[in-house]
Amino acid sequence: AQKVTQAQTEISVVEKEDVTLDCVYETRDTTYYLFWYKQPPSGELVFLIRRNSFDEQNEISGRYSWNFQKSTSSFNFTITASQVVDSAVYFCALSEPGSNYQLIWGAGTKLIIKP
Amino acid sequence: SAVISQKPSRDICQRGTSLTIQCQVDSQVTMMFWYRQQPGQSLTLIATANQGSEATYESGFVIDKFPISRPNLTFSTLTVSNMSPEDSSIYLCSLSGTGTGGYNEQFFGPGTRLTVL
Numbered sequence: 001a002q003k004v005t006q007a008q009t010e011i012s013v014v015e016k017e018d019v020t021l022d023c024v025y026e027t028r029d030t031t032y033y034l035f036w037y038k039q040p041p042s043g044e045l046v047f048l049i050r051r052n053s054f055d056e057q058n059e060i061s062g063r064y065s066w067n068f069q070k071s072t073s074s075f076n077f078t079i080t081a082s083q084v085v086d087s088a089v090y091f092c093a094l095s096e097p098g099s100n101y102q103l104i105w106g107a108g109t110k111l112i113i114k115p
Numbered sequence: 116s117a118v119i120s121q122k123p124s125r126d127i128c129q130r131g132t133s134l135t136i137q138c139q140v141d142s143q144v145t146m147m148f149w150y151r152q153q154p155g156q157s158l159t160l161i162a163t164a165n166q167g168s169e170a171t172y173e174s175g176f177v178i179d180k181f182p183i184s185r186p187n188l189t190f191s192t193l194t195v196s197n198m199s200p201e202d203s204s205i206y207l208c209s210l211s212g213t214g215t216g217g218y219n220e221q222f223f224g225p226g227t228r229l230t231v232l
Contacts (some may be wrong), residue, residue: 035220035221037223042225043205043225043226043228044223044224044225044226045158045207045209045223045226047220047221047222047223050220091157091158100146100163100171102148102160102163103158103160103221105157105158106157107156107157108157
C-alpha cells in the first residue's frame with residue numbers, strides 16, 4: 001500500500017543552521033512521483049518540487065536541496081543556512097499513475113527557525 | 116501557473132447551518148480537488164470535482180454532507196452542510212492540469228478557514 005512517513009513531527013533550529021527534513025515512502029509501483037510542499041502560518045500550500053521515480057538526480061534550488069534515494073525509498077529535503085522565513089510546516093507527498101492524480105500525504109514536519 | 120482564489124477566506128458559523136465555498140481559477144483546468152485540513156493535521160482528500168458530472172468522493176465523505184458543483188472548467192463549489200464543531204477545518208481546493216511527461220503537481224488555493232460554534 002502507498003504510504004508516506006515523515007517521522008519528525010517538529011524540528012527547532014537556530015537561524016543559519018542547516019536542517020534536513022526526512023521523508024520515507026512506500027509504493028508498489030515502479031513509476032511514481034514525489035512532492036514537497038511548504039505551508040507557512042498563513043495556511044497557503046506552496047509547491048516546492050516534484051521528482052519522478054525515473055530521475056534520481058538530486059536537485060538544488062538556492063538554499064534548498066533534495067536527496068532522492070530509491071534504494072532507501074527516501075526523498076529528504078535540506079535547507080542550508082536556514083532563515084526565520086523558512087518556519088513552516090513541510091509536507092512530503094506521493095502520487096502514482098492510475099491514481100487519478102491523487103496525492104498521498106505525509107503527516108508533515110513543523111520547522112521552527114529561531115532568530 | 117494558474118491563479119486560484121477561494122471565497123470566503125474565513126468564516127465563523129453556527130452549528131446546523133451550511134456554508135458554500137467557492138473556488139475560481141483563471142484558466143481552464145481538467146482536474147480540481149477539494150481537501151480538508153483539520154487543526155494540526157495533514158490534508159485529507161474529500162472529493163475530485165468532475166466537470167459536467169457528479170463528484171467522486173473519498174471514503175468517509177458523502178454527497179449529502181459535502182455537495183460539490185463543477186459547472187465549468189474554471190469554477191467549483193463545496194458546501195459543508197448541517198455543520199457541527201467537528202467540521203472546523205481549513206478547506207482547500209486544488210488543481211492539476213494536463214501536461215507533458217506525466218503527472219503534474221497540484222496547486223492550491225489560499226484556503227477557507229471555517230470555525231463552527
